[in-house]
Amino acid sequence: MQTLARLLSLAASGTSVLAGLAVALMMVQVTLDVFMRHVFGQPLMGTLTIVSYYYMVIAAFVPLALAEQRNAHISVEFVTERFPEQVQHHLAGIMLLPAAAVAALLTWRTWEAAWRAVSIGASQTNGSSKIIVWPATFALPLGAGLMTLIILLRFAFYVTGRKPEEDNT
Structure with missing residues (x-):
């Protein structure tokens, strides 16, 4: 299980590098487009399409797995924060299953x-x-699928009571 955790961590880190590269390329292309438009009166062809369909999609969806690995998704705890620590732990563990189901459905669709x-x-x-x-379009199932695997791994750690060897934050 530790080997799988390391592989998924490596994959999540790799996809986050891909997302960072998409953001950097987007900045370069938009800057160049603005420069070309104002200096030469001729924008770069396809900038809006490439930014909208490639860079933004990759930047938004590919790093979903890294956010899940770091437990960085938004969560709101109105009631559960008042529960005893043990109850909070079990609720968080049990809720990994519906989270995995939603992520798997997102991956499939x-x-x-x-x-x-x-x-x-x-x-x-x-x-x-x-x-x-x-x-x-494959950026979406890539990010969601990797997130699904990380959620399922977190659930396996919860069920077995084991903890990952290293902190992935």
Whole structure:
């Protein structure tokens, strides 16, 4: 189980690097687009499409797993914070199952949507050029699927009472 935890941690870190790269490329492309528009009166073709369909999707969905690994998703505890520590621990552990079910459903549905996009060759027309956008649709099932695996691993640690060897924060 520790080996799986290390592999998933490595995968989550790798996908976060991919998301960071998408943000950096987005900044460069938008800056270059603004420069070209104001200096030469000619913007870069396809910037809006590439930013919207690639960079933003990758930056938003691929690092879902890292947020789950770090337990950094938003949570609101009105009532449970007043419960004894042991009860809080068990509630958090039990709630991993519905969380995993929702993440798995998200993975499945976005995987289907990604393959539909592939089958129709999803693209956007930008002026006289056509930009293929279907590859970016796989960012959603990638992020959600990895998040599902991390939630299930956290549940396995909860059920067995074991703890990961290292703190992944």
